[in-house]
Amino acid sequence: MAYEIALGFWVLAATGSTAVMGSLMAATSLPRILASPLAGVWVDRYDRRWMLVAADIVRGAAIALVGVAALLGLAKVWMVFAAGMVLGLCGAFFGPAVSSALPDIVPKHRIVQANSAFGLIGTGTGIAGNAGGGFLYAALGAPLLFLFNGLSFLYAGAACLLIRVPPVARPRRAAGFWSDFRSGLAYIWRITGLRDLILLAAGMNFFGVMGFTLLLPLFQRTAGLGPARYGVAMAVTAGGALLGMLLTSTVPIAPHRRFPVITWSLVLTCLIWGLVPLVGYWPMLALGLAGTVFNAAVNVLIGSVMQITTPAGMRGKVFALMGTVTGSLMPLAMALGGVLAEVVPLRPLIAVCFFAPLLLALPLFFSAPFKQFIGATAEVAAP
Helix, strand or coil: CHHHHHHHHHHHHHHCCHHHHHHHHHHHHHHHHHHHHHHHHHHHHCCHHHHHHHHHHHHHHHHHHHHHHHHCCCCCHHHHHHHHHHHHHHHHHHHHHHHHHHHHHCCHHHHHHHHHHHHHHHHHHHHHHHHHHHHHHHHHCHHHHHHHHHHHHHHHHHHHCCCCCCCCCCCCCCCCHHHHHHHHHHHHHHCHHHHHHHHHHHHHHHHHHHHHHHHHHHHHHCCCCHHHHHHHHHHHHHHHHHHHHHHHHHCCCCHHHHHHHHHHHHHHHHHHHHHHHHCCHHHHHHHHHHHHHHHHHHHHHHHHHHHHHCCCCCHHHHHHHHHHHHHHHHHHHHHHHHHHCCCCCHHHHHHHHHHHHHHHHHHHHCCHHHHHHHCCCCCCCCC
């Protein structure tokens, strides 16, 4: 996170162009979105531990080289673009590999807690990086932060060597690459509960991203709010995510209770966040904190259910395809939100964005296959 802040300041200082900065963000995200479906096949075919190691080492080497070039005064914008594409491409392999390996090294009854702890660490360090990134940039400068980030990836790659991931059983006659890819699509389509869960997650992500994107112009255009209060609000929501993950990491949730917990957490998330743009600043903070607690619980449980129910040889493809569906909708959500905000008042528009996932989820609350899938305790084979 500190690297991303340093990168943004460095690009603006080097080019003076926000367009270049936006293009850099696209250069990082597009390879990940495009490569994820294919990367999932590789994750299911090869040793996941070595995939984690390789992804970290390649990313570390790419960013460390940019850091060295920057220290020597030789860094060019194209080098940063190239490193960004490497980051995105390696991330396409790393993310599904982590999600696929976790159920192999954690007992099934501890998967929810493990995902919560994993998210807790990610959110906590993200907050620290966001909070300290600006100070570190001012104190050390971008070149050293580039170099430290590269070294952190190399350290992470070495740490992954200590993980023991049981090998996934492979069929004697492995299918071809494209046949394996199609089998992942077919598996998702045949398992009704899994397909509905992915579509629900995609809808939540689409409308949630749109709503959060529009909060910034709401704060900018509303008297008595402004950038400073926006920063405080984002910090409060991050704290809510930490609290939600802390609760799910410490409070056991039995399989038969997963469905009611997901249902009520989703309902409360939508209702609470739908009220956020309609109230004053201080109630907004309180609602944002509470809504993010419930949202964190929903996200942790969705990921855990997918890990518990998906066979080891399918996890990489399933998580990669889910990442592609949800990730590819984010730019569309941001763009559509910006267009609608030109013609629709911001407060009701944001409220509708946060209420919308509830309408998508209502039919699933009465679906027996979906309820059965959420409460499953073992891997689900395709019919």
